[in-house]
Amino acid sequence: MRDRAGEAWWATMRLTGLEALHRSAVHLVRGTTPTMRELLLDLPVPRTFLYPEPDGPFPGAADLEAAGVRVVPVPDCGHTIMLDNPEAFARATAEALA
Incomplete structure (x- = not known):
């Protein structure tokens, strides 16, 4: 993971618990409702x-x-x-x- 994340991300990721990284990945894959694109389009x-x-x-x-x-x-x-x-x-x- 260190080699794929790059120096800047690895500097913070290495301090993060494995469970927190997993939860973050799961939620990123799920996305949001409404989507971030919809939220952006609706901003006045x-x-x-x-x-x-x-x-x-x-x-x-x-x-x-x-x-x-x-x-x-x-x-x-x-x-x-x-x-x-x-x-x-x-x-x-x-x-x-x-």
């Missing part, structure tokens, strides 16, 4: 969705954009955008809040 405020550019085009971006959500790729990062590329994350966040 300007919305921006950041995603890692290296992942390629974001599936469902057209649906989000049609609902008024700005979809912004962030370069040189993975899942933890704010840790992997803090400058680009801060810039994209500042633009979203402007």
Whole structure:
């Protein structure tokens, strides 16, 4: 797991109990009702969705954009955008809040 999680995640995961990691994984697979996407679409405020550019085009971006959500790729990062590329994350966040 250490090799798959990467340094940043492993630094916190190694401090977590195995039962807590299992519960977290089970709940992530189950998802939420309503879904996170539904919650985002229903927010009555300007919305921006950041995603890692290296992942390629974001599936469902057209649906989000049609609902008024700005979809912004962030370069040189993975899942933890704010840790992997803090400058680009801060810039994209500042633009979203402007």
